[in-house]
Amino acid sequence: MPTATGVRSAVHSAAGRRLGAAEPRQEGPADLRLVPPALAAWSAAALALGAPGGAAVAGVALCLLGAAVCLVPARGRAGARGGGRTAVAMTLVCAAAGGGVAAAHAADLHRGPLPAAARQYAHVTVEVAVTGDPRVVRPRVRGSEQTAGTVMLRAEALRVTTADGTVTATRSPVLVLVRGTESAAGPPAGWLDLLPTTRLRLRARLLPPQDGGAGGRDIAAVLRVSTGGPPTVTVGPTTPQRIAGELRSGLREASDGLPGDARALLPGLVVGDTSRIPADLDAAFRAADMLHLLAVSGANLAILLVLLIGPPGRAVRAERRGMAPRLGMSLRTTAVAGALLTLAFVVVCRPEPSVLRAAACGLITIVAIGTGRRRSLLPALAAAVLLLVLYDPWLARDFGFILSVLATGSLLTVAPRWSEALRCRGMPGRLAEALAAAAAAQAVCAPVVAVLAAHVSLVAIPCNMLAEFLVAPATVLGFAALVTAPLAPPLAEALARLAGWPTGAVAAIARAGASLPGAEIAWPGSWTGALLLAALTAAAVLVARRLVRHRWLCAACAVLLALAVLRPAPLIRPLTGWPPPGWRLAVCDVGQGDALALAAGEGAAVVVDAGPEPETVDRCLRALGVTVVPLLVLTHFFFPLFKSVS
Template sequence: MTSTPEDENPAGRADPSYGRADAHRDGPADLRLVGPAGAAWAAAAAALGAPGGMVAAGCAMAVALAALALWRARAKGGRAARGYDSAPGRSAGALVALAAVLLCAAAGAASAALHAADVRRGPLPTWAHRYARLTVELEVTDDPRVTRPKVHGSERMPSALVFTAEAVRIATPDGRVTTARTPVLAVVQQRAAKHGKAAGEPPSPPPEWRGLLPSTRIRVVARAAPPLAAADRTAAVLRVTADGPPNEVAPPSALQRLAGSLRTGLRRATDGLTPDARALLPGLVVGDVSRVPPDLDDAFSTTDLTHLLAVSGSNLTIVLALLIGPPHLAARAERRGLARRLGLSLRGTALVGGALALGFVVVCRPDPSVLRAAACGLITLLAIGTGRRRSLLPALAAAVLLLVLYDPWLARRYGFLLSVLATGALLLLAPRWSAALQRRRVPPRLAEVVAAAAAAQAVCAPVVAVLAARVGLIGVPCNLLAELAVAPATILGFAALAAAPVALPVAKALAWCAGWPAEWIAAVARTGAELPGAEVGWPGGWVGGLMLAVTTVVLLAVGRRVLRRRWLCALSALALVLAVCRPAPLTRVLTGWPPPDWRVVACDVGQGDGLVLAAGDGTALVVDAGPEPRAIDRCLTGLGIHRIPLLILTHFHADHVDGLPGVLRGRSVGAVETTTLQEPYGQAKFVREAAAGAGVPVLRAAPGERRHLGPLTWEVLWPGASPWLPSAGDGEFSGPNDASVAVLVRTGGLTVLLLGDLEPPAQQALLAAHPELAAVDVLKVAHHGSAYQDPELMRRLIPRLALISCGAGNPYGHPAPRTVAALRAGGTRVLRTDTDGAIAVVGTPDRLSAVVGGRRSRRRLATRPTGRGSGRSDGREPGGALRPCDTRDGSCGTRRFVRIRRHVRHAGVRVAPRATLRVGSRAT
């Protein structure tokens, strides 16, 4: 629980029936338990991954040093008692504190070593390192959760069901059956379909597995594997392939069935709400995020509101505050809350509050923040029940100490660290900052909420940077706006939770009322996430976190001086607003991105494609959406694009279409044009459903189709029926890559060829179908610059600038060094998004250049001029106009092709006279 400092009783006395109130005394914070708690935490975190012998030796040394410190303290205390000197008395206290720190560190390390040894006990770790197939009886210990599907190259990896469990009975391949209590991580996936339309759709786990409750026993046949980290709290990962419901051995306990029925009732009560309210309300109340869509989850992450979905300690604080009123008045005559109205004594209030806290943990699951809040609440309730003076900082330290000793694995969980840091900031920093704001005539209530949000954000931001390599700029205002609705949504949600099992209509009415504040919170998250500067990149890892911590301290020191001058405050606020809103003219002046005359931008969307072609003020033609919605959305927002008359998806591979929701988010899209081959089926279905949900029609590209949009004109060159491609059975293409939409675009005198992911067979067929195809200014290299390129196409196109869209550190080796070398040998300037970030093509045929606006730098990369008025041998007329190639003798660009052939031969690639490129053992 969190609260403001205790207030002095103005009456000077208290009703005896409620206990005597303590007079408020200003003084330094009570930090006596902070040292022991921190020592136990650090020792437990270190001991979990250390050898047992080393931990034992360290514990023995700590105990010996503690005993020595206590002996010295006793001797010094005796001298002080005899009145020889007062200084030894103070040093004796320091020695006792040192002994407490050493003993708690030894206790934390010993507890961690015992828990780690318990994980490694039994036969399961040995068989996991052999990747054996086992029959295991599991006791579920956590709610199953569905992982978000991720894009791996062209495929969307199927979602899996993940839950923790204890292996209680293990049947090994050698025929032995062992009884144990070994923690494991179970990963459940459904077997992929081999036939029919569903064969192209990523399989999802059977729905019966999602309803598993903790304490349920099931029997599975699984492939065991070792955990990712040696210091993991699980002994093995069990991969289960499920074709049907789980094989249940024993039902869950009565308590877990009750908790499950309460959560199910809340979901039923919210069924009739709007999508955002239906998804968010169970998450706010009990942490059930099974209905939260990925875009809403991303919005909460961007605006630093994720703690609302993690059932933070504020939920329990609201529930207990409803019972006991403000904590600083809970033991006084003027106390408030339902307990006083019901006539409950202090002990009765403490008992009821303790029952609520324990029930809260059972229903909401023992997550780190829930455990921390429950421990603090129980300690505070114990103080209320016994009439002792309450101090919340020692309560927090005691809760940390007890929880780390009970479950040392919490010492390595970032959620526990964030929860403790946020609570400590509310207790230590927020009151001081609130007082400082009130001294500057800020209203008290506003000062309290602003100080609380700012303090929590300041101490948690470095840890978030460690995990996510980003810094949120709008976390404080979004938390302030969301805070208006958190309390009513939580209280009404808990009321619906309690009413659902006995009166579902009443629960639905309460849920309907709670839906309004829940929608407000979702709207705050979505609106904040759409701001261009909602978050900025920051170095990740502990180095980045330390850098941000130092930066925060410096900014706070500067901020104290800024607050003394109103004009500096106004200027700082204006700078923050401009950094978040990023108006296009100002951003362009300060950063040079986007350049004012940009024609084409290759967005940095990772391992995928996403290109934008300017078609007027705020209008663009977009080709492909990349693998991740946030990346393409961020790129389009930075370019100021809010209207997309046509979105072309070259083919249905995930690295080209999975970012579609990011393109549709907050923009007017006229139509989506796709290839004719509707494969893979699951991803084609995803595109149709996403477009239908946004009310956008889906068209199919036709070869020879010509369109224009503002300064843009383009022609669809491919796909088309072709005798050069082997049949795939139900179509004329050898696969989705060869069915990519290829587009020739003209803008401002420039010619831009976009090849999608065409591979050599389709590239050869494209040349055969379009013999007039000749040199271009800009080429989007096919298939992320893979090694499989047709040399005849390279000879014909001889681009002046080649763009390669690929992800940093991708496992496919894209772009292939041979492809890059061949392009550069012909005089082509090669730019790639994995090293250069987003790339903008600017200029005219007379002077073509590119501006790099990615992660590493922003610089203008000039390409050579076209040589207006001079003779050319690259397939262009003077001035850059295209002329047809003479395909009979291949004279278009012969000199440059000779240089390409010489270079690729030097690299070990054989180039035959007629479009055959052999790489390794693959020939086309």
């Protein structure tokens, strides 16, 4: 008679699956049914936002007609053919919904008094409600003058009073530019302290929007305010926004005593507050393709949810981890707590597009609480994309939204397979997961980044892989400082000091990666360039699958990549002729004129002019090996900043 153990083994073998028949985390094939409707709605919304009204309506009608044609013959049919027709019809209906909602939102921008008045550059009095955090626009150099500090904020116009006294109620998104006086040393006083939902009364000059609005989200008009005084507040912020503002301010105060980079980066890493990020640190994160760390992402919320519920794969198991089981919380209570945590996260970090993306990614983790299956995450991502695009169709053209969805999708589909392949070749598990995650996200997102930044980073994978081990402790300790700041400021300062160590290390990684001579290469900033890069990436992946079997070829490729990044002068000079050996005078192209470098000893040079932007002259001097500038001669006024020389 067979034993119980033998029966269980036989059932396990008969299941034909690696984890057996009874394993609650058993992963089956990915459920892709929601992916085509989500992509259809996304694509239709992106096209409808830039199409004429008549074309958008025609496209919606054609999608509905196609759905009807698919459904009518399917009546009375069963099987795969009828199910396929239903799936196509559902995809077309979602495309019609996405295109229709986007067309309606685009039409709203041309209604009301603002668009016509903006075309006439009229002076009006406007009551607005602030919808985003104010930020300072970097001053620009024009000839011998530097523009005054300007504050930019997004708002919604509620009431418009024209010069003839006509008052019109409206609800139009606008961009407010507040320019200080020429004598002011910084931005206008009081404007940077404004919180979302605050209502203001502005006397402004209207301007038509350019390039479809900032940040990929269109606006009805630009309000230019010239004032030397504080804003006129008619209604203060709501209680949730006031509490959120106090928490954010408390985190900034708790991090005041940290070193420069950590002080600037910690609020940005935790709640997306980039007001302290200097230009050179921002440029370093851009060069290393680590800019996603300066904006709130799904990773921030996922870290907090994992702290609460433990790894999603153990959510339905008795040995699930996290704080929830230790507090005696049931599975349903844990899901509710996770939803409330997500809501609080959105309020504190502001309901901007990047925060909405983070909330959607966090809700994916909450869905995993009830299933514990990886295959449930991809449909949840597709559903989140579909709902967000229908809620706010401007997200369909937002680069941050595109990158967030692509990165999350790569982590759910590509990264697990690459991680498993690396483990099979002897790589430790944690290292394989980190490398696979960084490589998958970079491979999928690089074409879009090339369109946005016109460059390809060669140090993105190692920099992001190293930073991955530091982001989690920095985020957890930073949020702990955020919560405790109003209650116990000394404890918040201690937590901020602890968070400052990994945060400073993340900044050091970005600066080190960006300082390498071959950190980035120029690439066509167009969709044609993106398609070319995507094709090259796919070819590289196919070649890499064959190369991994030959260790010597892998080592040779690694050496070539290291040489491309490090660019040692003895090897590069014969190919490029730069930097010239024994140079005495070098001319650097700085975009507006030239900068001259006269050799003045080992690692030193006298510099004549520097151009309006620091990056170009700094890159040239670094290539020449210049680390000291004993004398700087300016033949006309610019405001250069040397980062790697003194």
